[in-house]
Amino acid sequence: MKIDRQAFYLFLQKTVFLFLLSGITLGLLYDDSLKRWDNLFYDGLIRLMGRPAPEDVVMIGIDDLSLNELGRWPWSRRRHAKLIDVLSGAGAKVIGFDILFSEADAADPEGDRLFAAAMRKSKRVVLPVASERLSAIGITEILPLPMFTEAAAALGHVEISLDGDGIQRGLFLKAGLSTAHWFAFSVSILQQSEGFSFPSVPSVLEETKVGSPYTWTGAYPVLISFSGPPGHFKEIAYADVIAGRISSEQIRDKTILVGITASGLSPRISTPVSGESQQMSGVELHANILHALRSGLHFQRIGFIAHLLITLLFVLSPVAFYYYFSPRAAFAATCIVVLMTLTLSGLSLSVFNLWVPPAVSLVVVSLSAPLLSWIRLEGAAQALSLEKERAQVTLHSIGDAVITTDADGIVDYMNPVAETLTGYPFTLASGRPFNAVFHAIDETTGERVSYPVTECISSDNLLRLPESILLLSASGQEYILHVSVKPIYGETRMALGIAVAFSNVTYVRQVAQKLEFQATHDALTQLPNRYLLFDRLKHAIRKAQRHQKQVALLFLDLDDFKKVNDGYGHTMGDLLLIKVVERLRISGRAEDTIARLGGDEFVLVLENLKSETVIATVAQKILDALKPPFLLDNHDFFVGGSMGISLYPKDGDDPETLLKNADTAMYRAKEAGKNRFQFYTKDMNSRVVKRLLMEEDLRRAIKEGELQAYYQLLVGVLEKQVTGVECLLRWKHPKRGLISPAEFIPLAEETGLIIPIGEWVMRTACKQARHWRYLGFPISRVAVNLSPRQFLQKDLTETVARILEETKLPAHCLGLEITEGMIMKNVEGSVETLKSLKKMGVHLAIDDFGTGYSSLSYLKSFPIDHLKIDQSFVRDITTNANDAAISQAIIAMAHSMKLYVTAEGVETEAQAEFLKQNGCDEMQGFHYCRPAPHEIITQKLMVGGASRFM
Incomplete structure (x- = not known):
């Protein structure tokens, strides 16, 4: 029997290629080397599946505001006892504390007893269980004090389960030391509030030992669908609850989670919805878990065999396409396979609560691309040559500067824009160290910025430098730059050098600064406007709170200024306003803020005040400064002022209230005969109301x-x-x-x-x-x-x-x-x-x-x-x-x-x-x-x- 040699070789080629792809697929599935990409795709799906936070889940945050008001952490547990009483009295459904209470309070033993009594009375408090690594013997279990354990309605573990990239995507529904005998914290809360249970999770404690008694064991792993980014759930300040500033309607029939959210105290956890450098507090993590479990939005990972079969289906399909279809059709079919891979992964997660990682399929399908390269090898070579020419033209045409170096940091390429910005032609810069050509300093510190090539190469990532880089050109010019550095690798992934791309943003920075100034200052007088005034006033109030000082707000309205506008025009009125500002600056204190609200209304903020006598002296000095005539265009203009004064904290503790009260006092000064100042008193509000009526x-x-x-x-x-x-x-x-x-x-x-x-x-x-x-x-x-x-x-x-x-x-x-x-x-x-x-x-x-x-x-x-x-x-x-x-x-x-x-x-x-x-x-x-x-x-x-x- 005659064998068609060409067909045989083609069959052999197909067979070898199929086995090769199958082997790569199996190896990648076992190796988990592409798990990072699967995680990225999973994280993107989770962010797309975001949903509104439930109204009946409320976080009580031990935040910066509460610490400022109630003192340094930790607090006496009698305060937590009071919190439980307040929440229980308001009708909270269940209360979960994401705070470990494993040690007695030596400073306040009575507080511990009150805390236990409050939990016992409430019958709805859930406390956490965690693990701690002991260097000598391994891991131990951290439980609440026995009196707390006995008083709590339930306990639940709060152990986090981070993936290899440091992100928490799921948890063990049960875990514990040696055996998985503790339900998760959120599960325990759900069981207390709604009698919640999982069909696939036994309700009795498992007794099977796993290894050493100092080994932490987890069981029933699930992935979690997060509701939204950090800050998504409603949070109420702990201090507001204790102080009674929260209505009972905000607590009644709600599931309450209590935890630390203050900066520097709460351990922050990276999640799929965290975003760049925005980590989630532990208490909000448990709120997300609770919501997901209750909503049935917890996912299972697909089994290995099923994952292998599905992946092979997608991986081997393009082989048939490339052998039996035209190159264009084969490419289109491969793209469809890629889309189907992504679609299947997304649908299985959102519809069937099953996670099918797509990265191996996508990567291996992409490996079949060399088939097309074999057919178009000559065309690819020509395309490569053309691409190189295009890259060269592009680098010489773009508006950004580009400098490349070898692995030792020696300049080997500069485009024309880089020559202009550095002041060095390429003929002089070539062969010189990069730092000798690129003279940059940090605008903020004034220190020289150097670029260690070795560090840039080892980072293996695109590095973006701070936006405060100032380049000193050899020609004497200064430029503000945006700079990014990227390692350059050869075919063998050996580092060949770095590529530095930088753009001149000097004009953009100038425009931004001008716009920022215009947004916060009055165009005519260059004084702060209302927006900047409120910002400085808030700062002054916070400073006064810390140092137990007063802040005075002086509201000045010019008397009879409208007559100048009506009689001489707005141009003359504007000149007069500028002259008024000059006198205000001279008569006021250097550290005080002077702002213009609009028209002929000005506001002065006086800080570091010890008595009202100082305020009266400053106010009278300002009014006296306005008494002499203003000489404009050979005319004398007499413009007095009426001034209202409100004080922090006596007359208000926020900018709006202080401004409103000073305005009220100013009108009272006008009614009293103008050209005088008037301190605000509480009875003025009744006069204002009467006047409005x-x-x-x-x-x-x-x-x-x-x-x-x-x-x-x-x-x-x-x-x-x-x-x-x-x-x-x-x-x-x-x-x-x-x-x-x-x-x-x-x-x-x-x-x-x-x-x-x-x-x-x-x-x-x-x-x-x-x-x-x-x-x-x-x-x-x-x-x-x-x-x-x-x-x-x-x-x-x-x-x-x-x-x-x-x-x-x-x-x-x-x-x-x-x-x-x-x-x-x-x-x-x-x-x-x-x-x-x-x-x-x-x-x-x-x-x-x-x-x-x-x-x-x-x-x-x-x-x-x-x-x-x-x-x-x-x-x-x-x-x-x-x-x-x-x-x-x-x-x-x-x-x-x-x-x-x-x-x-x-x-x-x-x-x-x-x-x-x-x-x-x-x-x-x-x-x-x-x-x-x-x-x-x-x-x-x-x-x-x-x-x-x-």
Whole structure:
């Protein structure tokens, strides 16, 4: 029989290759050399299977906060007894302590007895059992004290089972010294809370001895599905529970795990969900185990024989593909096998709770790739040559610098970017030690950074150096770098040298620093903003707590700053703010924080204070610094300040509370007359609430029409009859009745509500005056008071013109009354506004004349029509010679300036006669008419006649 030699060799080749792959597969499965990759894949699956933490599992953490509040660890066990009483009283389902209580408390024996009594009373406390290695004889079992063991509801082992890479992925459901007789800690907790049991785990203790009595034995290993990364489970501070700051609802019917989470005290355990350098505390590890066991998300590893058969199925399939399919189809089929391997591993874990490691299948399947290499050997050689050329072009084109050395650290390659950054051309750098070319220092320490090539090679990993590396170029330039170092290996894994890649991040660092500064500082003044203020204030509070000192928060609001913005523009206002900051820096202490919250609001934080006297001194010094005028653009600006002061810990223990209380005190300082400081007191909050309610009512009053216009008659002395009326505002509150203007007008002025209110009053008065004139009544003028904020409005003239146009009232029939103080705050701007109103034909008067601070030199330049004598001079005009003389002087001065004179507050016939005899032109007051609604005034005008008034 003739044998086809080619077919035979092909069959032999196939057979040898199949046996080779089978042998490699079997060897790798026995060797476990790829277990690291299996672990990585398993860890990734576990992270993908994350789920919300259960609401009924709560950790009580002995954290840094609790240690700060309750003192150094360890604590007396009477404190744990109290914790058990609190938790049991709140209705906790079961309480597990992840704390070993193997030794008596010599300092507080009574605490031990109280702790045992509390456990006995609770009947729901589970304590841990652990092992300890003794150098002389091996391992021993660590049990709680006998009294604790007797009092506890159950014990459970807390022995961790780390894999070869130091990560805990599972545990033994039962373990113990010599025999596996202790259930796991989490299992014991579940048994106490829910009568939990495993069908495959006997409920009785096993008595089979395994080796030495000093050998720790584990049984029934399982893998665990972790719920989430460290910090996933709800944690309550131990101190909060002890102090009663936690409601019972947070404890009732919950499974409680108590353990140490404070930094440096709790042993941290790496888990599949830990991430980079983020390890999990023991108590949270047990919370994850408990949740997984209760949810049925514990996994078994597949048996060796089943694993071998499945792996061989995947490994040998590509051999048939490469022999009977085209190269492209074979490659695609191999990729499908790889995907199927990964898919099977993931599905078996998530659906069947069975872990099938895929690494051996993936690696061995990849070994069949040389079949394709044999077919395309020539093409591969050409591709390799092309790849080398591409790599060379890439290294010369990329924006990062690359330097390579040999195994002795001698430079053998530099790309152009590396030449630029180091300042050395390759011709000079080649053959020189790497550290002689790369002059780097640590920005933080200023020390030289050297790169030991041997250490880099032995690490066998990509090394990333700190981001504070500063390169000193040979050309004198300095660059901030990101540097990574990677060993270079040949085909035999022999180290050939290192490759250093570094990129210039100088500009990125500068931009980041600029952005960071902008995020934490005010753009105009360069002062800290609210974010940085709160950060520093928190730091100051923590420091004050440690040293038993006070912290003062000074809230400064500039008085009348808005008038500068309104009168001179925001550019001038910004310049003024910068000047204010300069004075604040000079008057404040060097160690204090000055911040700008926005607008004209500043905050100062004073630390290391022993008494309020120091605070008052600093506050007054700051206010005094603001008193001298600010010279800007040849103008003097007078800007005072109102300051509120709150103290830690008296007025609050957090930044928000301190700022709110200082703000409240600042408004109280403004109400008291401005340009002063005020310490916060508790009764201020009630005033703030009252003010807010008043503001809310006032806004509603505007909307609901509760504001009413009242009128008071103006009586001409020569005419001996009514010459006009003054419109006065009243508020008829639905519950409080009539509210005095003195009570709500300042609030309206402060909140800006005076603008719509003022327009409404002016429009209402103009409509009513036009109606009276239509009826034939002798109303030659209706007077309306302007508020300071109205007068400073840039569109005041346009507003008056619009209202006169809407109401069809002649301009000369409208009288606008302003005070001396309103004009003097901005003389030039006020004169321009008055001239514009005067040009329209509006009648202008200075109200309450004699009570302000204007000088006669200013008065003669004001385009006004008449003065109104304040009622404070009229009240005692017949009995007080000074008031009589002042009134006579005002009348004489006004007439000399051809100004009309009105006397306010005339209440008696004697006052009226005196004023008449001294030439007063017009009077108003209760003697003639009390303020009343327009209906009553209309009746008076209809039935009164001129004789009624004179």
